[in-house]
Amino acid sequence: DVKVTQSSRYLVKRTGEKVFLECVQDMDHENMFWYRQDPGLGLRLIYFSYDVKMKEKGDIPEGYSVSREKKERFSLILESASTNQTSMYLCASSAVGTGDYEQYFGPGTRLTVT
Amino acid sequence: AQSVTQLGSHVSVSEGALVLLRCNYSSSVPPYLFWYVQYPNQGLQLLLKYTSAATLVKGINGFEAEFKKSETSFHLTKPSAHMSDAAEYFCAVSAPNTNAGKSTFGDGTTLTVKP
Secondary structure (H helix, E strand, O other), X not given: OOOEEEOOOEXXXXXXXXXXXXXXXXXXXXXXXXXXXXXOOEEEEEEEEEEOOEEEEOOOOOOEEEEEEEOOXXXXXXXXXXXXXXXXXXXXXXXXXXXXXXXXXXOOEEEXXX | OOEEEEEOOEEEEEOOOOEEEEEEEEOOOOOEEEEEXXXXXXXXXXXXXXXXXXXXXXXXXXXXXXXXXXXXXXXXEEOOOOHHHOEEEEEEEEOOOOOOOOOEEOOOEEEEEEO
């Protein structure tokens, strides 16, 4: 069974802390994605990676960075957490193709910044 | 560029009634279209996808969707709702030949099923 795992289901951090969210997939997928999900706003793409050490900004990259040192692992970093980054964070992966491959999602990390 | 509009952020049906969740897309090229479901406190999982084969696509849990190019729609239906169908549903679109596999997601529709 395919699997995308995220390091934490719930996380509480203080304003100004550096936060690491980890995502691991076991499907040998080239593509990996980080989204944030907020009520009424759907899923918004923060960053995606199409290969090891390769990344591109999504729609809302400000305040975030990412790291992909190994194919199976994609990390989202909040350099200095702020209260407006309180959200649900979803990681996903997909195979390389012609756009018709679905994304596989992790269970999400609900981050609260106080 | 592509976009997705899901009409109705909340839909409520009675158990056993027809489920209809609406999705309209905008794309400059023939798109690939997806429906995902998210149960409470879980990630999204694929219900079904359209990739330019048959226009009527059947998915898991009795759901199906029909691609209508003339209406730029990909509405999700299920003949008889079950309590376990209560969840949030997302329509997504991607463009062919996008190697990065990026999709654009709609804002989601929350389905409530009343006993």
